[in-house]
Amino acid sequence: MAENADNLPRRTLKHHQLRPGMTIQEITELSFSYATLDAETVRFLKANFKGASGVLIGNSGRETVPIAQVKELDQLEAIVDLPGDLIIAKVALGLPESLYKRGFLEFKVTDSPDAPAAEEPEPEAPAIAVGSDEAKRAYQERLIQVKTFLETVNPALESRDRASNVIEEMMDRGRAGHFSSKGVESAIEEVTGQNLGSAMQAIAGLKNSDQTYAHCVDMSVILQGCYTDLLEQSGKKVDDLVGRLILVSGFMHDIGKSKLPKEIIDSTVAFAPDSKERIILRNHVTYGAQILSDMGMHKAAIDVAHYHHVKKDTSLLASYPDVPFDVVPSMVRFAAVVDVYQALIGRRSYKKNWVPGKAIDYILKRRNSEFDERMVDRFVASMGKYPVVSLIRLNTGDLAYVLMIAPKEHPERPVVSIIENAQGEMITHHEILDLMVEPDIYATEVVDHYEHYNETEDQAFRIFQSIEIS
């Protein structure tokens, strides 16, 4: 008999917070790979979730169906109504780990009614104290990561150029009637094989991007970086296949623009919100979905192309196509946040670009109107209050570039390199400074690096590129 859990309070937990004795009532977040079910997964679900229901996303929104009716190619968003006597619903030792490996990321649970007083969920990780021995040990690890990151800046710059050429060529071929993903695979191989994602993400915050080709590359690497962070918070590496799928989805998300006149997509003037050009531009989402579906691409990539402009408040002029927000899968909602973020930090010659810290503020202001707030919170947690490459003013008056974001408990304490002293003199000998081990130094504000340095000479990027740590 299933337990009657209706009157027990439900808590939302991550897999590492599950404890023996708890009962899983719902699995509220699944990894990206559930965007298209394969035969093996369908078999696994039917064998292990008898009596439960699946929340599917279809053309008319979310629908809940018995798990027995779930089939290949369905898009599964959540699993609900788990009978209490299901083996997989009873948390036992080892179960959280195997659930996680299966791509189950977030759970609604109840505590057993006869268990001793319900414990508070454990904090995800105890906060490390500033200046502690633990902080010093963590610094050694961070140092290695930061050095690797800096070493990849130049190769990442070349890869970004190559990848954006690949996208431009792909769109040009498409305009001539031949759609193929030729070149995209090798561009993705370069990013993943050489581990260039973080450096490419950083470059996106310092270099100009056109509004279509480099935009797609930058949006893609930021999306992949953030999604990887989300998974790695639980101590895991993102599955290689899923990582590639995310990159492809980002690379191709605006492919529908290849059906539009090149003068419109390469335009450097701003179109008024109700202009003929803006209305034409809106069509790129339906064209994109059609092109990717004709190319036989994964459903997740098709959905990103189709729905990345749907706002939570669908009455907004900037929301299209005209579908309820409910039909937009979680990962696309996440991609929508990244798309807007990249559009803000990428340069348009008709609009000033924003530094990463300010773009984060813009997104936070629209947390409830334009976006799924849960996705905004995750995005901001991944990017940090002071994203990598932010130019920040320290309390000492020095200016520093952020090389690694701060732990979330101490947002004002990232890893930085000072590039200019309080007197405005440039520093030529660079050092890595982890503000977690420097109790007296902390970040006070973001400085707009485009305003502070000469923008036309690309000075902000050149200075960042010159940071060399011996």
Ligand SMILES: [Fe+2]
């Ligand atoms: Fe778009």
Ligand SMILES: [Fe+2]
């Ligand atoms: Fe876009």
